[in-house]
Amino acid sequence: MTKDILSISKVEKSYAGKEVLGSISFALEKPEIFGLLGPSGAGKTTLVKIIAGIEEATNGNAAILGTNMPNLQQMKKIGYMAQSDALYSELTAKENIMFFSALYGLKKSEIKRRIQEIIAMVDLEQDMNKKVADFSGGMKRRLSLAIALMHEPKILILDEPTVGIDPVLRRKIWDNFQELKASGTTIIVTTHVMDEAEKCDRLGMIRDGEMIAIGSPDDLKSETQTESIEDAFLYYGGVLHAN
Numbered sequence: 001m002t003k004d005i006l007s008i009s010k011v012e013k014s015y016a017g018k019e020v021l022g023s024i025s026f027a028l029e030k031p032e033i034f035g036l037l038g039p040s041g042a043g044k045t046t047l048v049k050i051i052a053g054i055e056e057a058t059n060g061n062a063a064i065l066g067t068n069m070p071n072l073q074q075m076k077k078i079g080y081m082a083q084s085d086a087l088y089s090e091l092t093a094k095e096n097i098m099f100f101s102a103l104y105g106l107k108k109s110e111i112k113r114r115i116q117e118i119i120a121m122v123d124l125e126q127d128m129n130k131k132v133a134d135f136s137g138g139m140k141r142r143l144s145l146a147i148a149l150m151h152e153p154k155i156l157i158l159d160e161p162t163v164g165i166d167p168v169l170r171r172k173i174w175d176n177f178q179e180l181k182a183s184g185t186t187i188i189v190t191t192h193v194m195d196e197a198e199k200c201d202r203l204g205m206i207r208d209g210e211m212i213a214i215g216s217p218d219d220l221k222s223e224t225q226t227e228s229i230e231d232a233f234l235y236y237g238g239v240l241h242a243n
């Protein structure tokens with residue numbers, strides 16, 4: 001039996017009896033950039049937290065490489081970047097990277113090998129010795145991304161990674177996502193941004209806790225006979241109708 005990289009099977013989640021995810025199922029079989037697209041409150045963060053093993057599904061399973069989450073061993077294979085940055089503001093950027101890399105079990109030599117490459121990718125070379133307290137929102141996002149990448153995870157889960165990042169750097173970061181995918185990393189990314197959605201290999205469209213459509217951006221547009229991902233989303237949500 002081949003093991004899917006990620007298998008989501010009838011995942012449901014309720015908080016205090018209120019359902020926020022319906023019965024969600026999908027699988028990622030090979031490295032790809034999989035986008036989760038949906039309006040605020042649709043359930044994207046809840047779903048990625050279940051995949052990352054931070055939240056447990058109320059019903060159903062989320063399995064990584066055939067092992068149900070949450071599972072400590074599998075969590076080491078994951079890089080997770082939360083929506084709000086979990087950084088130590090009294091430490092410098094470098095100290096934050098060293099701290100979190102050590103938590104992931106990276107040796108000093110590995111940290112030394114990775115750090116230059118990663119900070120160049122997120123364009124923070126000049127800011128490594130500054131305290132995070134003096135960072136802008138976009139700089140904190142970039143540092144969080146660097147930390148999620150340090151242990152070379154097989155699966156990278158990014159919750160709105162480019163919020164507050166300017167378009168030039170955003171493009172550079174997306175180019176890096178493509179390179180990571182080419183080297184075998186699977187990337188799951190939540191976004192509201194339509195031009196980012198277009199860059200994903202496949203998209204899962206989420207609305208009110210339900211997966212309303214799944215497919216490549218081109219397939220979703222051609223299936224709905226629409227010109228944009230935004231219109232395709234509205235079509236699947238029942239707001240826009242075919243001519």
Ligand SMILES: Nc1ncnc2c1ncn2[C@@H]1O[C@H](COP(=O)(O)OP(=O)(O)OP(=O)(O)O)[C@@H](O)[C@H]1O
Nearest residue numbers: 015016020038039040041042043044045046047083
């Ligand atoms: N810990 C919690 N307790 C109760 N309700 C929660 C909790 N976390 C999320 N919710 C609710 O679940 C629903 C989905 O939230 P979620 O954060 O997953 O949405 P989202 O699609 O990521 O939105 P956004 O794009 O704004 O981040 C919302 O109605 C939210 O209020």
